[in-house]
Amino acid sequence: MEELSNTPEPADDSALDFCLRLARAQAAVVRRLDAALGGHFGISFGDFQLLHHLARAPGGRLRRVDLAERQGLTASGVTRSLLPLEKTGLVGRQPDPRDARVGFAVITPAGHTTLDNAMVTAREVSADLLRHAPPDQLQAVSAVLGLVAGATFI
Structure with missing residues (x-):
């Protein structure tokens, strides 16, 4: 007769391990990009992302709720997050002429210049962070991250 074991099956922690590594990697990426962008341009990586989203939007503007989602x-x-960028002239506010309740964040010419210059540094830091990763693995991980984020935009 077979004896039943009270020992549970070992859990498959691969998803948890991935998420823990992802969180650690995200912290390392933000730390490196914050240091580089802050030291050269006086902006954080979060500021860079806001400028990047605005620059890629039609007309260089997004409703705040859409920017928040992205x-x-x-x-x-x-x-x-936008307040310091507004104070330094990198982002402006634009009302919607059809709906006074809606406001847009809009990237300014100074914001475009800062973003263009910061993009060089961000690319260099990103390339350095990923210098040991094979390109085919980067594509696969990027696809998985897109699924995790539910991203339909870049």
Whole structure:
């Protein structure tokens, strides 16, 4: 007669391990990009992302709620993040002439210049961070990250 074991089957922690490594990697990426972008341009990686999203949007502008969705923030969080960029002239506010309740964040010419210059540094840091990763693995991981994020934009 077979004896039943009370020992549970070992759990498959591959998904958890991936998420833990992803969180650690994300922290390392942000730390490196914050240091490089802050030291050269006075912006954080979060600021860079906001400018990047605005620059890629039609007309260089997005509703704050749409920008928040792309940035993974709340609407109030993106408003707080935009304030320093507005004060330094990298981002402006633009009302919607058809709906006074809607406001747009718009990248300014100074914001475009800063983003263009910061893009060189961001590319260099990103390439350095991923210098040991084979290109085919980068494509596969990028696809998985897109699924995790539910991303339909880049």
